[in-house]
Amino acid sequence: GENVEQHPSTLSVQEGDSAVIKCTYSDSASNYFPWYKQELGKGPQLIIDIRSNVGEKKDQRIAVTLNKTAKHFSLHITETQPEDSAVYFCAAASGGGADGLTFGKGTHLIIQP
Amino acid sequence: KAGVTQTPRYLIKTRGQQVTLSCSPISGHRSVSWYQQTPGQGLQFLFEYFSETQRNKGNFPGRFSGRQFSNSRSEMNVSTLELGDSALYLCASSAGQGARNEQFFGPGTRLTVL
Numbered sequence: 001g002e003n004v005e006q007h008p009s010t011l012s013v014q015e016g017d018s019a020v021i022k023c024t025y026s027d028s029a030s031n032y033f034p035w036y037k038q039e040l041g042k043g044p045q046l047i048i049d050i051r052s053n054v055g056e057k058k059d060q061r062i063a064v065t066l067n068k069t070a071k072h073f074s075l076h077i078t079e080t081q082p083e084d085s086a087v088y089f090c091a092a093a094s095g096g097g098a099d100g101l102t103f104g105k106g107t108h109l110i111i112q113p
Numbered sequence: 114k115a116g117v118t119q120t121p122r123y124l125i126k127t128r129g130q131q132v133t134l135s136c137s138p139i140s141g142h143r144s145v146s147w148y149q150q151t152p153g154q155g156l157q158f159l160f161e162y163f164s165e166t167q168r169n170k171g172n173f174p175g176r177f178s179g180r181q182f183s184n185s186r187s188e189m190n191v192s193t194l195e196l197g198d199s200a201l202y203l204c205a206s207s208a209g210q211g212a213r214n215e216q217f218f219g220p221g222t223r224l225t226v227l
Contacts, residue, residue, distance in 0.1 A: 032213040043117075043203050043218035044156075089156065093212035098169045100158025101147055101212045 002027040002094040005059050006104025019080055021107045023090035024072040031047040033073050034101070035064060039089045047088075048075070078108075086102045117206045117219035120132040125225045131192040134222045136140060138185050138206030144168075145187035147179060159202075162187050163210040165184065191224075199226045 003026040013019045025033075031052035038042035049065045050057045050073065057064050061080075067075040077084055087108050091101040118137045126132050146169075147159040158171035162181035174225050179189040191198055201223050205216035 034215070036218070041220075043220045046215060046217060049215065091156075095137060098211060100148070100169060100171055101156075101216065102158070103156040105155045 001099060002030060002092055002102040004090060004092050004102050004104045006090050006107060008107060009105065010108045010110070012110040012112055013080055015080055015082060017080055019077045019084070019109055021075045021088055021090070021109070022072060023074070023092075023104050024070075025092045025102075026071065027092070027094040028068075028071065032093040033064070033066060034091050034093075035075050036089045036091065036103075038054040038106075039091065044089060049097060063110075080109075081112050082111050083112065114130065117120065117204060117217055119202075119204055119219040119222050121222060123225075124225045125227065126194050127227050128194055128196060130194050132194060132224060134189045134202055134204075135225075136187045136189070136204035136206075136219060137203075139217060140189070142206040142208050142217075143185050144207040144210050144214065145181060145185065146205045146207065146212070147187070147189050148203045148205065148218075149173075150203055150221070151199075156203070158212075159189070161210070161212075168210055194226045196226050199222065200224060 006023045034049035038044045063076040087106045090104040119137045144163045146161040161169040166179045176192045181187045201221045203221045205218045207214040207216045
């Protein structure tokens with residue numbers, strides 16, 4: 001089945017700086033890659049996603065890039081703010097989407113004031 | 114539009130008991146998927162229901178089961194609870210079948226097994 005690796009597990013950045021979280025996947029048939037933000041006591045919130053026919057997607061301060069050849073995708077957050085502090089998960093859908101989403105282990109993003 | 118709701122939010126059970134969790138999807142969504150979240154294993158897919166039928170299943174024992182009603186609401190049941198079943202159980206709502214559709218998560222049910 002699919003395997004998703006996510007790095008780093010913890011990331012601390014100064015407010016206003018950029019943050020980058022990286023994920024790799026194993027199944028070349030995967031073609032949908034969402035990113036989720038989870039705050040304490042809440043469920044994961046979909047923040048951005050990308051499909052394999054697109055190399056990059058941007059939504060205000062958040063962007064995602066996908067390299068199908070290398071099988072990795074990344075989340076970029078610019079001009080970080082205190083409310084960006086949370087745990088971020090990458091995920092991949094493979095097997096025709098029949099196996100559910102396979103998630104990375106998460107990155108705890110800490111924004112230092 | 115209201116989001117995904119899950120009840121109850123917290124539950125405490127003892128080993129050997131069974132438990133039923135409920136999920137109401139976003140209005141108009143016909144797919145409900147269930148995930149288990151633990152510190153050690155992270156987020157893992159349990160199963161997906163679409164149009165009242167289980168479409169996909171993850172690698173969990175038969176003690177974990179579910180169903181979906183005609184109004185798309187779904188329930189998940191865990192029988193003969195074990196200590197290792199302590200987790201946050203999340204349901205995700207989607208307009209279409211399969212993980213390649215956008216999935217929106219509820220707040221989860223925190224299950225503690227003593």
